[in-house]
Amino acid sequence: MPGNLFRENIRLAWDLAQRDLSAKYRRSALGWVWLILTPLCLLGIYSLVFGRIFGIEWTIPHLSGTVGVGFALPFFVGLSVYLALSDVVNSSTVLFASKRTYVVKSPFPLWVLWLANLLRAAVHAGVALLLVLALALFQQRLTIFGLGGMAIGIVSCGLFVSGLSLLLAALGPFIGDVSEAFRLLLRVLFYATPITYPMTLVPQPYRDWMWLNPLTSMVELLREPIVFGQMPPLYVFGIFFAASLLLVGIALWVFQRVKGVISDVV
Amino acid sequence: MSSNLLLRATGLSKIYSGSTHPLATLGHALFGLTGDATDEYPVLDSITLEIRRGETVGIMGRNGAGKTTLLGMLGNVIQPTEGIVERFGRIATLLGLTAGFNPNFTGRENAYLFCSIQGLSHQQIDDRIADIEAFADLGRYFELPLRTYSSGMQSRLAFACAVHVAADLIIIDETLAVGDANFRMKCYDRIRQMQQDGQSFLLVSHNQNLLANFCTRGIVLEGGKRVFDGSTMEAVEVYKRIRTEAMEDTDLKGKTLKSTSAQSGLDKDAVLEGFRLTERDIDGAPFGVIHAQLVLRRNIEYISINFGIRNHHGIVVCAWDGVRAGWIVRLSKAGDRRDIEMMFSKRLLPGRYFVTCIVHELVGDVTKPQSLYQNILSFEVGGSDVMSGIADLEMRIAMLEQPVKG
Numbered sequence: 001m002p003g004n005l006f007r008e009n010i011r012l013a014w015d016l017a018q019r020d021l022s023a024k025y026r027r028s029a030l031g032w033v034w035l036i037l038t039p040l041c042l043l044g045i046y047s048l049v050f051g052r053i054f055g056i057e058w059t060i061p062h063l064s065g066t067v068g069v070g071f072a073l074p075f076f077v078g079l080s081v082y083l084a085l086s087d088v089v090n091s092s093t094v095l096f097a098s099k100r101t102y103v104v105k106s107p108f109p110l111w112v113l114w115l116a117n118l119l120r121a122a123v124h125a126g127v128a129l130l131l132v133l134a135l136a137l138f139q140q141r142l143t144i145f146g147l148g149g150m151a152i153g154i155v156s157c158g159l160f161v162s163g164l165s166l167l168l169a170a171l172g173p174f175i176g177d178v179s180e181a182f183r184l185l186l187r188v189l190f191y192a193t194p195i196t197y198p199m200t201l202v203p204q205p206y207r208d209w210m211w212l213n214p215l216t217s218m219v220e221l222l223r224e225p226i227v228f229g230q231m232p233p234l235y236v237f238g239i240f241f242a243a244s245l246l247l248v249g250i251a252l253w254v255f256q257r258v259k260g261v262i263s264d265v266v
Numbered sequence: 267m268s269s270n271l272l273l274r275a276t277g278l279s280k281i282y283s284g285s286t287h288p289l290a291t292l293g294h295a296l297f298g299l300t301g302d303a304t305d306e307y308p309v310l311d312s313i314t315l316e317i318r319r320g321e322t323v324g325i326m327g328r329n330g331a332g333k334t335t336l337l338g339m340l341g342n343v344i345q346p347t348e349g350i351v352e353r354f355g356r357i358a359t360l361l362g363l364t365a366g367f368n369p370n371f372t373g374r375e376n377a378y379l380f381c382s383i384q385g386l387s388h389q390q391i392d393d394r395i396a397d398i399e400a401f402a403d404l405g406r407y408f409e410l411p412l413r414t415y416s417s418g419m420q421s422r423l424a425f426a427c428a429v430h431v432a433a434d435l436i437i438i439d440e441t442l443a444v445g446d447a448n449f450r451m452k453c454y455d456r457i458r459q460m461q462q463d464g465q466s467f468l469l470v471s472h473n474q475n476l477l478a479n480f481c482t483r484g485i486v487l488e489g490g491k492r493v494f495d496g497s498t499m500e501a502v503e504v505y506k507r508i509r510t511e512a513m514e515d516t517d518l519k520g521k522t523l524k525s526t527s528a529q530s531g532l533d534k535d536a537v538l539e540g541f542r543l544t545e546r547d548i549d550g551a552p553f554g555v556i557h558a559q560l561v562l563r564r565n566i567e568y569i570s571i572n573f574g575i576r577n578h579h580g581i582v583v584c585a586w587d588g589v590r591a592g593w594i595v596r597l598s599k600a601g602d603r604r605d606i607e608m609m610f611s612k613r614l615l616p617g618r619y620f621v622t623c624i625v626h627e628l629v630g631d632v633t634k635p636q637s638l639y640q641n642i643l644s645f646e647v648g649g650s651d652v653m654s655g656i657a658d659l660e661m662r663i664a665m666l667e668q669p670v671k672g
Binding site for chain 1: 282288289291292294295296338341342343344345357358359361362366368370371378379382383385387
């Protein structure tokens with residue numbers, strides 16, 4: 001019976017996610033095309049400004065000196081990670097407030113709403129991933145090893161994002177500043193993360209500081225395997241993975257404690 | 267015996283901390299920090315109740331008595347501050363019937379999500395969507411977006427979904443039946459049919475006749491306490507008493523109720539005494555006559571009386587309003603005693619009936635109750651059980667002698 005109920009709740013979460021997605025695109029003429037159009041347009045304008053005008057590009061060491069791999073693909077990986085993260089963060093902080101009728105009227109557990117939101121964001125992220133892979137294939141940068149490394153990166157990033165989203169969803173209803181603060185933080189992080197520029201452009205001591213930004217790890221964990229066919233340093237992965245586990249643990253602890261009173265404050 | 271138990275709540279309490287900042291709530295939840303406890307107010311105070319299979323329980327109470335909070339806790343939406351709820355079986359909680367409806371989706375799509383939230387699988391929904399469509403009877407609107415619906419149509423859709431969920435116990439807040447008379451009849455029939463099939467309900471409604479009609483048990487809440495749990499009819503009486511008292515005394519919270527026909531809170535400057543019931547034939551038809559003496563304790567310019575008769579379900583068979591009938595006693599002096607006779611035709615079906623009277627003082631256009639006599643008299647009507655319902659409409663049937671020519 002409990003297993004049954006659990007399965008039912010997973011199914012409900014998927015139903016709610018589907019519902020959110022189709023509600024979003026239902027009234028637009030282009031519909032699902034927006035899912036592809038938005039990242040492609042951003043890719044175009046950033047490539048023009050940073051790639052063409054500023055002449056930024058990523059390089060790999062080669063026999064004599066370096067070889068450029070262009071701007072578009074490495075940037076696109078970073079942009080996709082950034083967009084996915086900001087989507088999850090911005091929706092999580094106001095999750096229970098925006099779904100108030102469900103919170104105060106419906107008998108299913110609150111984590112279903114959290115999972116539904118995560119699934120919805122995962123669909124967006126999945127489309128972005130397909131675009132990234134298509135571009136990588138087109139530029140002939142994709143390797144089997146790279147795909148494997150990417151899978152590991154996606155799992156650890158998913159873990160981090162799940163924990164962060166649960167923590168923000170649990171704290172959001174109590175602390176109104178959370179949503180504003182994270183909105184601002186995300187804007188700052190866009191430039192404090194090597195998204196529009198390679199890490200090699202950053203002078204010391206800033207480069208070391210940048211590794212304190214978890215988004216840097218997320219971007220590097222995915223960019224290294226997809227673009228360069230190699231894993232980032234093991235300690236980067238190790239620290240990030242451990243931090244993600246810790247975050248999930250904290251989030252679970254907080255959520256477990258506050259879930260009962262959330263319906264009192266939204 | 268215990269296998270029949272669907273729900274057991276033990277010592278349920280809910281305390282909201284009044285004006286406290288959400289941060290304080292967070293601190294309390296996370297680290298058990300207790301802030302200023304003075305502005306905590308209890309909404310419910312150790313409620314204990316059980317619901318068994320086949321029962322339909324109605325919860326009555328004034329606004330703010332804690333009805334919705336109680337339903338929320340029983341339905342696992344709100345977490346109790348103290349106490350536990352044990353559930354044995356599947357419980358569907360329909361607190362806000364239109365909650366989760368999205369105006370941009372069609373009736374069919376909304377019905378699917380509604381049922382999904384209530385825990386039905388797609389297969390199960392596929393099986394009953396035709397029934398839901400037929401019950402809601404929305405015609406082509408079923409395939410149109412919800413924003414094109416009138417509010418009545420929305421509620422019809424919601425109710426159609428609500429009575430098709432599969433659960434051992436269905437908890438319903440809000441109006442039971444909505445829409446036009448035809449649809450209401452359909453709702454009642456459906457609920458009756460489900461009851462006969464052994465479905466249990468937990469209902470909240472302000473419509474006492476409706477509750478009296480459907481429920482096998484009534485619970486009255488007042489000021490967060492359970493003040494009554496028992497037969498529906500008595501529950502309706504207790505609830506009415508609370509409301510009447512509240513007209514005079516709004517700070518009633520938690521006060522114990524008097525068990526006899528309550529008159530507390532009323533001025534009782536105009537009272538009825540010496541109630542007595544006789545019978546009389548008027549124009550060849552049997553009439554019941556209620557005799558009483560109207561006594562005034564002070565000068566009251568305008569007085570009127572209401573009286574009514576209720577059956578053993580608590581349903582008002584007929585009630586008479588003196589003000590509307592224009593029956594107003596004018597210019598009465600303190601110490602006046604007048605005999606009153608209240609008459610009614612005994613077109614009643616077999617069963618037990620109860621008489622209630624209210625004496626009003628009229629001040630301007632306000633009617634102020636002076637005294638109230640709940641179930642002051644009761645009487646039995648005998649006869650055959652050929653007819654059932656509320657009133658004796660002298661039903662009969664006839665077949666004509668001549669065969670119909672084909």
